[in-house]
Amino acid sequence: MQFVWMPEHAMRSFLPVCIMTLACCFSARVVASSQPAPPLEPYVNEGETQTFTVNDDGSFTKLDSMTLMVNNEAGVARVAQQYIWFDRNMANVEILEAYTTGADGARHDVRPDQIRDVQEARSFDAPMFQDIQEKVIVFPAVEPGTRVHLTYRKTQKVPIVPGHFSDFTPPDLAPTHNFKLIYNLPAGKPLYADARGFTTIAPVTEGGRTRYEFRYEKAHFSRLEYGSVAYVTYGDRLMVSTFPDYSSFAATYRASAVDPSAADPSVVRLARTLTANDATPQAKAKTLYDWVRKNVRYVAVNVGRGAVVPHRASDVLAYRYGDCKDHVSLYGALLDAVGIPNEPALISSGTIYSLPSVPGYGVINHVINWLPDQQLYADSTAPNVEFGFLPSTDMNRPALLVNEGVLARTPPTAPMTRSTDLAITVQPDGSATFVYTLETAGWAAEQGRTMLRLQTPAQREESLQAELRNANLRGAATLSTSNLAATDGPLSITMRGTLESLVVPGAAASIPALTSFAGGFESDTRYWLGERQRTQPFVCRNIELHERAQITLPPNFRVLDVPEPAQTQDRFLDFRSQYTFDAQTNIIKVSRDGSTHFDSDVCSPEEFAQMRPAMEAVGRDVRAEVIVRSSLDGASVASRLP
Missing domain, CATH: 3.10.620.30 (C8orf32 fold)
Incomplete structure (x- = not known):
């Protein structure tokens, strides 16, 4: 919606007309307000030119000049500091111009003390890597409506690969306009390119050198979907290289x-x-x-x-x-x-x-x-x-x-099997005790062992509480495991504990038909269905799950309803569940078994559309509940017992 400023005399002549057509004006405002303007992106790259002058030996000089427009506070956080990476033994970086212009046009130059060379964080305490540096430029007076201007020169004095040059440019997923990449090479050193989404300008050779140019414009990038692979896997990217093929590389x-x-x-x-x-x-x-x-x-x-x-x-x-x-x-x-x-x-x-x-x-x-x-x-x-x-x-x-x-x-997928057994004994007052065992085999087993090996006692306690919170439960638990010094084979874990107020006695209530605390069908379906629709490839790892649960109820509890069993099958997923209730023992048993059959660890949007109905069926089943009614008599008697 566009707002137009009007001078005072024009506003006075406009008011009677608006009053006479109040209903129309009000209606127009309602329509406009029901269609809010799309939110602004944090910042916009209004223009950038990167020029690489490459030498025969593969060394080069890069001149980069950019202007970034800051739209909101999120943009301030993203562009108010710029980082340029370099190896001080192989390259140097010169800041030629750095300043901010305010919405009023005022210029605020970056002072010398606002430009620092710092050691890259990951190379601290590692003498082999202490030459890895980042030049940090801190821009002053950055706020929504300002522009950040930066021009710098990076001189790669020593080539990364002698005699060769390569450069990879992924979009930074911000609106980008007038973005140019220019590569100037000796005429006898051809440049090969994979320019997906970039416009390629015909090379020009003169004076013994060839100029290659690529341009890029994109006003909008779609949101990265939950679990999607990196944008450059399927989206725009530019790779240029003097290597003719992978064999020579x-x-x-x-x-x-x-x-x-x-x-x-x-x-x-x-x-x-x-x-x-x-x-x-x-x-x-x-x-x-x-x-x-x-x-x-x-x-x-x-x-x-x-x-x-x-x-x-x-x-x-x-x-x-x-x-x-x-x-x-x-x-x-x-x-x-x-x-x-x-x-x-x-x-x-x-x-x-x-x-x-x-x-x-x-x-x-x-x-x-x-x-x-x-x-x-x-x-x-x-x-x-x-x-x-x-x-x-x-x-x-x-x-x-x-x-x-x-x-x-590398392998397209890897096996992982997870089996759980949960036994809950409900007390007359609605609290409960439980024993939960888990055995996992395959790629996840050693990951679990490593996590447990590295945990402090406080972290172990927090992880136990997180397991219960994940199932919307409160209580306390202890943990025992199989040998954590092992380097292969299955991992077994046993949790024992108590649950507070699993169910409130004295009325009809529901008990979740749990078969697992953390992980398993519940968390996998939450991940699978994290998007209602998908337009991007996403990560989908294969699993085989077997989950069992037994809920033992006291005499003052009566079961009113048990969920119906479920079964679903398609090319990607097999799943079945079973619920039984034994009135003589007042025991409910639940089982869930299933496995996925993805061709690889990456699934397509088309495959997601095919598998979604089955996944939704699993999602409904893991939310199932057992309905019970209890009296307070048993709870009262239990509370008076010594």
Whole structure:
């Protein structure tokens, strides 16, 4: 709705007309107010030009000039400070111009003391990585209606990969106008591009150099849906690279990863000592994997952030920490020492499930080990993942096998089985005691063990209370577990405790037909149905669940209604439930069994539309309740007992 300012004399002449047509004016206002204007995005990128001047050796200068319009307080929080990452041994950053202009046009320059070089947080206390820096620019007088202007030059003095250049540009999901990316390269060094959603301008060659230009405009980005994969998996993105294909990209990483210390005596001695009692190559690979993931701390400075050259395996062993490249280097050297073939595999970690048609760092941001004889991948940077499994952030994505120079794929899905047994004994006054057992096998088991190993007593108590709160219950509980020192196999947990006021006696009431506290069918359907409709691919991990419950009622409780059993089946989901009541013992039994059959860890919007009816049926069943009526007589007698 647009408001037009009118001078006072015009307003006076307008008023009688409006009074005579009051009903019409009022009606128009009602219609307008029933259609509120869409909320403003926090900020708008009103214009930005990034110009890269690339040298023959792969070093480059980047000149970036941008203007961001701040629309509201959320925008202030997002743009009032700007961060520029660099490695101080390989690059430097110069701030050429930085200022804020107010809504009144007043200019507020960034002072020198408002520009700081700070060590990147993740590299603290890690001498290998203390060259990782961020230049922080703090803009003054930023408020809704102001504009932030920044121009800086980044000089990459030492190329990340000698002789090559690559750059990845994902949209920042804010309205973007007049965005240009210009790459100026020697004419003999062609630039390859995957420009999805970007407009490609025809290259121009003159004076021995070729200019490539890409433009981008987008006024609106859809909300990222609950559980959806990274936007660049399916949306707009620009990858440019001087690598013609993935084979040549792998060759450069292979050359850079050569480690003369791989056969260092300390590495060989450790590998052979650890595996002395292992009879098979797979057992040896597991032993070494478990040692690395538990003893070498992961410092999260990923591939593409700094040099892509791993540190020496002997140094990683001595320091007992490293990034993903270093983990691969040390684990690979340990495997080599006991004769187990292995090679690095470059992947896109996180929720990016696809690679552009041209290779480069940015989308490729992680490296793991591939063990061809065992036909499995291993990521020792994940301390809570059992050998033979991968963290979800590594699943179902292209993997560039470095030694072979070919694209493979990590497993599309992994098994997980969860069985629970809940026994609730209701007391005459409506309180209850319970015993809850859970056994989980597959990728989730070691994650649970690791969490329990690391918990303090206070955190353990809070997790128990969270379990009860998740089921909308109040009470107290104790916990016992299977051996937490194990590194594989199922995890068993037993909770014992009391519940306060599970049901109020003396009237008709409902008891939730619980078969699990946290996790299980209830939490999975809550995730699956987190969106009524989906337009974006989303993460969907396979599960097999078996849940049992028994509710024993005292004599002063009478069951009025028990839910009907449910059964549903489609290509993606099998589910059935059963409810029985034994009037002689006053015991209610509930069972729920089901499994999913997703083809991979990523499902499409079309698949969601097909599976939604079955998931809604499960969602209705897990909300089922048993209706009971009780008298106060039993509760009163119980309260008088010594």
